Amino acid sequence: MNPTESPAVVHLVPGNTLITKTPEEGRQLAVKMARLIIKTTQPDATVRERLRSVYTEDASMLIAITQTVALEFATIAAANNYWK
Amino acid sequence: MNPTESPAVVHLVPGNTLITKTPEEGRQLAVKMARLIIKTTQPDATVRERLRSVYTEDASMLIAITQTVALEFATIAAANNYWK
Amino acid sequence: MNPTESPAVVHLVPGNTLITKTPEEGRQLAVKMARLIIKTTQPDATVRERLRSVYTEDASMLIAITQTVALEFATIAAANNYWK
Amino acid sequence: MNPTESPAVVHLVPGNTLITKTPEEGRQLAVKMARLIIKTTQPDATVRERLRSVYTEDASMLIAITQTVALEFATIAAANNYWK
Amino acid sequence: MNPTESPAVVHLVPGNTLITKTPEEGRQLAVKMARLIIKTTQPDATVRERLRSVYTEDASMLIAITQTVALEFATIAAANNYWK
Amino acid sequence: MNPTESPAVVHLVPGNTLITKTPEEGRQLAVKMARLIIKTTQPDATVRERLRSVYTEDASMLIAITQTVALEFATIAAANNYWK
Numbered sequence: 001m002n003p004t005e006s007p008a009v010v011h012l013v014p015g016n017t018l019i020t021k022t023p024e025e026g027r028q029l030a031v032k033m034a035r036l037i038i039k040t041t042q043p044d045a046t047v048r049e050r051l052r053s054v055y056t057e058d059a060s061m062l063i064a065i066t067q068t069v070a071l072e073f074a075t076i077a078a079a080n081n082y083w084k
Numbered sequence: 085m086n087p088t089e090s091p092a093v094v095h096l097v098p099g100n101t102l103i104t105k106t107p108e109e110g111r112q113l114a115v116k117m118a119r120l121i122i123k124t125t126q127p128d129a130t131v132r133e134r135l136r137s138v139y140t141e142d143a144s145m146l147i148a149i150t151q152t153v154a155l156e157f158a159t160i161a162a163a164n165n166y167w168k
Numbered sequence: 169m170n171p172t173e174s175p176a177v178v179h180l181v182p183g184n185t186l187i188t189k190t191p192e193e194g195r196q197l198a199v200k201m202a203r204l205i206i207k208t209t210q211p212d213a214t215v216r217e218r219l220r221s222v223y224t225e226d227a228s229m230l231i232a233i234t235q236t237v238a239l240e241f242a243t244i245a246a247a248n249n250y251w252k
Numbered sequence: 253m254n255p256t257e258s259p260a261v262v263h264l265v266p267g268n269t270l271i272t273k274t275p276e277e278g279r280q281l282a283v284k285m286a287r288l289i290i291k292t293t294q295p296d297a298t299v300r301e302r303l304r305s306v307y308t309e310d311a312s313m314l315i316a317i318t319q320t321v322a323l324e325f326a327t328i329a330a331a332n333n334y335w336k
Numbered sequence: 337m338n339p340t341e342s343p344a345v346v347h348l349v350p351g352n353t354l355i356t357k358t359p360e361e362g363r364q365l366a367v368k369m370a371r372l373i374i375k376t377t378q379p380d381a382t383v384r385e386r387l388r389s390v391y392t393e394d395a396s397m398l399i400a401i402t403q404t405v406a407l408e409f410a411t412i413a414a415a416n417n418y419w420k
Numbered sequence: 421m422n423p424t425e426s427p428a429v430v431h432l433v434p435g436n437t438l439i440t441k442t443p444e445e446g447r448q449l450a451v452k453m454a455r456l457i458i459k460t461t462q463p464d465a466t467v468r469e470r471l472r473s474v475y476t477e478d479a480s481m482l483i484a485i486t487q488t489v490a491l492e493f494a495t496i497a498a499a500n501n502y503w504k
Contacts, residue, residue, distance in 0.1 A: 012111035018166050027264035027285070031292070033111070034150045040115070041149055042140045051143040056294045059303040063316045064147045065293055066286045070323035071154035079166035082270055082331035096195035102250055117195070118234045124199070125233055126224045135227040148231045155238035163250035180363035186418055201363070202402045208367070209401055210392045219395040232399045239406035247418035279432035279453070283460070308462045311471040315484045317461055318454045322491035334438055334499035348447035354502050369447070370486045376451070377485055378476045387479040400483045407490035415502035 012036050018079035026080055030072035034065075096120050102163035110164055114156035118149075180204050186247035194248055198240035202233075264288050270331035278332055282324035286317070348372050354415035362416055366408035370401075432456050438499035446500055450492035454485075 013033060020026040042048055055061035077083075097117060104110040126132055139145035161167075181201060188194040210216055223229035245251075265285060272278040294300055307313035329335075349369060356362040378384055391397035413419075433453060440446040462468055475481035497503075 011108060012115075013107040016106050016108045018107055018161065019168070022268050023265040023270055024263060024268045031264075031289070034154070037115070037150045037153045038146050041146060047141060051141070051146065055143040055147065057299060057303070058143070059307040059310070060313055060316065061144055061147055062290050062293060062303065063307065063313055063320060064144065064151070066289045066320040067316070067323060068147060068150040068154055069289045070286065070320055070327070071151060071158065074323065074327045075154070075158045075161050075166075077270065077327045077331060079161060079168070082327075084271070084331070095192060096199075097191040100190050100192045102191055102245065103252070118238065121199070121234045121237045122230050125230060131225060135225070135230065139227040139231065142227070145228055145231055148228065148235070152231060152234040152238055155235060155242065159238070159242045159245045159250075163245060163252070179360060180367075181359040184358050184360045186359050186413065187420070202406065205367070205402045205405045206398050209398060215393060219393070219398065223395040223399065226395070229396055229399055232396065232403070236399060236402040236406055239403060239410065243406070243410045243413045243418075247413060247420070274436050275433040275438055276431060276436045283432075283457070309467065309471070311475040311478070312481055312484065314458050314461060314471065315475065315481055315488060318457045318488040319484070319491060321457045322454070322488055322495070326491065326495045329438065329495050329499060334495075336439070336499070347444060348451075349443040352442050352444045354443055354497065355504070370490070373451070373486045373489045374482050377482060383477060387477070387482065391479040391483065394479070397480055397483055400480065400487070404483060404486040404490055407487060407494065411490070411494045411497045411502075415497060415504070 012040065018076050020076065020080060023077070023083050026076045026083070027069075027073055030069050030076055033072050033076075034068045096124065102160050104160065104164060107161070107164075107167050110160045110167070111153075111157055114153050114160055117156050117160075118152045180208065186244050188244065188248060191245070191251050194244045194251070195237075195241055198237050198244055201240050201244075202236045264292065270328050272328065272332060275329070275335050278328045278335070279321075279325055282321050282328055285324050285328075286320045348376065354412050356412065356416060359413070359419050362412045362419070363405075363409055366405050366412055369408050369412075370404045432460065438496050440496065440500060443497070443503050446496045446503070447489075447493055450489050450496055453492050453496075454488045 014029065014036075018029070020029055038048065042051070055065065098113065098120075102113070104113055122132065126135070139149065182197065182204075186197070188197055206216065210219070223233065266281065266288075270281070272281055290300065294303070307317065350365065350372075354365070356365055374384065378387070391401065434449065434456075438449070440449055458468065462471070475485065
């Protein structure tokens with residue numbers, strides 16, 4: 001079974017909307033959306049926890065995470081017209 | 085024979101449209117479109133399955149996947165005017 | 169001789185246009201345009217074939233390819249106003 | 253406990269706005285927002301300090317950081333209509 | 337002496353314009369602009385030639401180059417309103 | 421002391437504007453802005469000089485630098501409405 005083919009279980013966009021009240025919430029959404037991709041790709045929580053202890057101690061991976069969040073946030077910020 | 089030269093077999097854009105009803109479906113489309121590029125580049129399902137067991141256990145690759153999805157989703161979200 | 173300096177031989181944009189009839193064709197164009205950059209940078213078909221056997225078996229490189237295609241497709245999709 | 257689930261403690265967007273008076277301040281905000289993602293992912297200041305001594309001596313990681321800042325700044329600059 | 341501080345010698349944008357007649361020429365410009373950054377960062381032609389023999393035989397680096405060109409081309413394509 | 425917390429000393433955006441007269445100057449600004457992020461992250465000039473001798477001899481890092489410049493330039497070009 002391919003876990004990613006049961007989208008009814010794992011939701012990829014919390015609340016099913018990109019609209020948030022504030023930049024702070026938009027930023028949180030960016031982080032969550034990135035994590036949900038990790039979760040849908042690696043559905044085993046034990047493995048994810050193990051990998052977490054790897055990337056949180058690895059400067060290079062932490063920097064890569066900031067790139068992901070920046071990319072997700074760009075879309076969310078545009079969706080919200082930059083909260084102007 | 086170069087498998088990528090038979091686009092009639094592998095479809096790169098499911099439904100041949102970027103328009104989706106919701107952000108959740110747009111996100112699913114982003115994941116699928118990225119996978120179809122993998123599939124068209126590596127058409128052997130056995131190899132893909134083997135590689136899958138590699139990247140799902142590798143924090144760095146999982147993070148790279150989130151970057152891909154973020155990039156694909158940016159385009160899909162713009163196509164849907166952010167579902168506003 | 170620097171092969172990249174003979175653009176008359178290698179065409180970088182098939183059809184010399186970013187406009188396609190459908191998203192599927194746009195996606196195919198994205199793949200082709202990325203490959204033509206590889207071809208213009210490494211004009212030796214034998215070397216390219218050897219490298220192909222490397223990256224099609226390497227999860228990390230396959231993921232990197234999906235990033236490239238996502239980037240190229242973003243431009244093509246915008247050029248086509250997302251086929252709306 | 254997952255520290256990233258207490259957004260009330262760590263703020264991800266200083267001032268909760270993307271609007272800044274000048275490009276210089278926008279650039280500073282880009283740097284800060286990237287760091288706050290590091291902080292929320294690795295909340296242990298001792299570990300962060302150790303990793304800092306790694307990436308500040310590593311050319312590859314420093315370059316990766318410039319990519320992150322460029323991405324964040326793109327969003328902030330657009331939000332401010334490029335301070336025009 | 338820092339060679340990058342003599343912009344009068346190395347030009348970073350051929351013709352000092354992003355406007356091109358066709359997508360093909362825009363693509364060529366993207367490749368050239370990327371190379372000029374290499375040249376300005378590593379002004380020694382002998383070193384560049386040596387490095388060229390490295391990256392043209394390395395699948396991972398060739399893929400990274402396609403990402404660079406895709407990014408440069410996105411800007412050039414937008415500047416030309418996608419040659420529509 | 422964290423050197424990055426003295427923005428009065430290191431300026432991140434030369435001239436505090438993204439507006440330039442020409443694409444060439446915009447490109448130079450992109451390079452400078454990327455360097456200033458390196459400088460603010462690694463304020464020790466001796467270390468930076470040592471790292472410079474590393475990345476100017478490393479094809480992979482040089483390519484990564486072209487990605488950074490492409491990203492910065494995209495923002496600057498948009499800010500200048502592509503100098504049209």
